[in-house]
Amino acid sequence: MEFKEHIQQLLNEFLAEREDLFLIDIKFSAADHIRVILDGDDGVSLQDCLDASRAIEFNMDRDEHDFSMEVMSAGLSEPLKSPRQYRKNVGRSLELLMNDASEIEGELINVEEDKITLVLKYRKPKDIGKGKVDVVEEREIPYSDIKKALVAIKF
Structure with missing residues (x-):
C-alpha cells in the first residue's frame, strides 16, 4: 500500500471509532510532513489530537518511511468547509x-x-x-x- 493511502486508511479507521470527530483537511508535503486538521461536534481536545496522532504513528514503520506529523483542531481562523x-x-x-x-x-x-x-x-x-x-x-x-x-x- 502506498504511504499516503496507508496514512489515510489509518486516519479513517480512527475516525470511524470516534464519530464525534471529523476530518477537515490532510496535507502531505514533499518532505513527508503530514498536517491533519480535525474538528468535532463538541470541539477537539488536546487528547483527541494525541489519540489521532498515535493511531497513525503506532501503526507505521519509521524505518520503512520516515515522516513528521502534526494533528491540530480547526481554529476560528480556519474557514468552514463542511x-x-x-x-x-x-x-x-x-x-x-x-x-x-x-x-x-x-x-x-x-x-x-x-x-x-x-x-x-x-x-x-x-x-x-x-x-x-x-x-x-x-x-x-x-x-x-x-x-x-x-x-x-x-x-
Whole structure:
C-alpha cells in the first residue's frame, strides 16, 4: 500500500471509532510532513489530537518511511468547509465572502445539506422621505455561492 493511502486508511479507521470527530483537511508535503486538521461536534481536545496522532504513528514503520506529523483542531481562523462544521456554529455570526466578491455577515440560524440560512440585520434608506430604516431579513445561501466562510469574532 502506498504511504499516503496507508496514512489515510489509518486516519479513517480512527475516525470511524470516534464519530464525534471529523476530518477537515490532510496535507502531505514533499518532505513527508503530514498536517491533519480535525474538528468535532463538541470541539477537539488536546487528547483527541494525541489519540489521532498515535493511531497513525503506532501503526507505521519509521524505518520503512520516515515522516513528521502534526494533528491540530480547526481554529476560528480556519474557514468552514463542511455542513457539519456549519451545524456546530448555529447561533453564531458568520462572515461570508461570496463567489461574486460581495461580503455578507449574519447570524447562522439553519443548516441543510445544500444551503444555509442567515439572519441579516442592516439599515437601508427609506422608500419615501429622508432617513434610514432597520431591516431584518432571512436569506438562504447555497454552499455553491460561498467562496469562504468564517466565524465572526466579536469582543
